[in-house]
Amino acid sequence: MSRIAYFYRKILRAWASGTLLEKSTRFLSTRISRPFEVLAGFLLLSTADKKLNVRDGFSDHRQRPDHRRSNPEHIQRIMAAYKKAKQAQEHAPQALQVRGLWSEWISVNYGKLIAVLEAGDAEQLSAMLENLFREPCTIGAGGYDSYLRYKSLLGSLYIKYVWSKYRNCLLSMDLDPRDVDFPNVGNQTGVYLDRKIISIETLRHAYHAVEMRNLLTDVPGAVCVEIGAGLGGQAFQSLQIGKNQISKYILFDIPEVAVLSSYFLLSAFPEKNIRLFGEGEISTSPDEAFDVAVFPHFCIQQLEDKSVDLFYNSCSFSEMDGASSREYLKVIEKSCRRYFLHDNHDVRLEFKETDGSISTNVIGSELLPDPALFKRIYKKPRVHGLPEDRPFIQYEYLYERIARPDVSS
Numbered sequence: 001m002s003r004i005a006y007f008y009r010k011i012l013r014a015w016a017s018g019t020l021l022e023k024s025t026r027f028l029s030t031r032i033s034r035p036f037e038v039l040a041g042f043l044l045l046s047t048a049d050k051k052l053n054v055r056d057g058f059s060d061h062r063q064r065p066d067h068r069r070s071n072p073e074h075i076q077r078i079m080a081a082y083k084k085a086k087q088a089q090e091h092a093p094q095a096l097q098v099r100g101l102w103s104e105w106i107s108v109n110y111g112k113l114i115a116v117l118e119a120g121d122a123e124q125l126s127a128m129l130e131n132l133f134r135e136p137c138t139i140g141a142g143g144y145d146s147y148l149r150y151k152s153l154l155g156s157l158y159i160k161y162v163w164s165k166y167r168n169c170l171l172s173m174d175l176d177p178r179d180v181d182f183p184n185v186g187n188q189t190g191v192y193l194d195r196k197i198i199s200i201e202t203l204r205h206a207y208h209a210v211e212m213r214n215l216l217t218d219v220p221g222a223v224c225v226e227i228g229a230g231l232g233g234q235a236f237q238s239l240q241i242g243k244n245q246i247s248k249y250i251l252f253d254i255p256e257v258a259v260l261s262s263y264f265l266l267s268a269f270p271e272k273n274i275r276l277f278g279e280g281e282i283s284t285s286p287d288e289a290f291d292v293a294v295f296p297h298f299c300i301q302q303l304e305d306k307s308v309d310l311f312y313n314s315c316s317f318s319e320m321d322g323a324s325s326r327e328y329l330k331v332i333e334k335s336c337r338r339y340f341l342h343d344n345h346d347v348r349l350e351f352k353e354t355d356g357s358i359s360t361n362v363i364g365s366e367l368l369p370d371p372a373l374f375k376r377i378y379k380k381p382r383v384h385g386l387p388e389d390r391p392f393i394q395y396e397y398l399y400e401r402i403a404r405p406d407v408s409s
């Protein structure tokens with residue numbers, strides 16, 4: 001789809017959902033302020049940072065000898081899981097219907113992926129997934145967005161400026177980006193560093209992975225659940241950086257996006273036991289022989305009571321319909337036995353759905369677990385942020401389940 005057709009569809013959808021004015025104002029204000037911020041930020045970088053190798057980081061990595069070709073067995077499993085998930089989604093609880101922003105994203109950006117999945121076209125699907133991070137369907141989840149920014153005016157300066165900022169955040173957690181791993185899966189974009197491509201998103205994921213590892217230091221065999229996991233980058237970093245703590249990592253996401261994270265994690269972790277929807281239960285019991293599971297979002301209610309050590313959500317609860325985030329909060333209150341870590345923005349979003357109903361989000365500050373069950377450890381301004389994120393006030397939150405003598409942990 002050409003960019004003009006893409007913008008046309010977005011404008012039509014925004015008009016229909018009653019969000020056109022708000023979105024265009026935000027778009028224009030960041031378009032005007034971004035070049036000034038990027039230029040000033042770049043000029044203040046050290047000489048070494050000005051020379052970061054983004055040219056090789058954004059070249060096509062599919063020809064490199066270490067590029068991981070898609071495994072036909074993985075592709076078949078991903079297609080089978082998607083098909084089953086779409087059938088099951090018809091019976092999903094009302095509160096977990098996908099509405100609002102992500103219903104729009106799916107209709108505007110996922111047409112090609114859905115067509116390929118519905119046709120069962122393994123060859124086309126492999127080709128798209130081998131180009132993961134640069135396919136238009138990865139926009140909004142930290143993939144294609146970065147590629148487009150690089151291609152835009154001052155693109156290479158933008159990447160160096162933001163990358164250096166995120167790198168400094170990671171260094172403040174005592175982790176050097178050179179010690180961050182990233183496999184040559186899909187077609188990642190970022191800075192070429194020690195024969196790896198380290199993207200801006202990877203630096204953010206690694207930062208949060210260190211936070212998780214630190215929280216779980218005294219919780220060997222921890223079970224983590226991530227809701228709205230995008231392309232699976234956070235799961236990868238959490239499992240690498242927290243490998244001595246985390247024994248199970250379960251992702252819940254809408255079926256179309258779960259296709260992308262399933263592919264990434266299956267290719268990135270060939271040695272791990274990865275369970276997709278339809279391949280077994282979602283139980284967190286140690287007897288369940290999986291390390292990673294990727295399940296459709298509406299299965300989350302199957303989690304057992306007090307079975308999860310850490311729930312994680314980033315840039316997602318405040319992007320979904322309020323009924324869904326409230327439902328997830330209920331699940332967290334029931335199934336979390338230790339930590340609930342999330343970062344979400346405070347911008348109220350309203351979408352007019354095609355049936356005329358209005359979808360409204362719950363902003364991060366209002367997503368409060370029951371104070372009788374959880375105490376807040378902190379609420380702090382977000383650490384990471386792109387120049388485009390300026391209009392979005394966002395905080396990071398950590399909650400901990402209150403220990404009670406009458407309740408086993």
Ligand SMILES: C[S@@+](CC[C@H](N)C(=O)[O-])C[C@H]1O[C@@H](n2cnc3c(N)ncnc32)[C@H](O)[C@@H]1O
Pocket residue numbers: 096097098099102140141142201227228229230231234252253254257297313314315316317319320321324
């Ligand atoms: C902006 S992306 C963030 C991805 C990832 N958490 C990160 O920070 O890189 C938003 C994520 O929320 C997911 N999402 C949107 N609506 C959802 C819903 N109703 N239930 C579960 N996940 C949802 C999207 O599919 C996507 O994975």
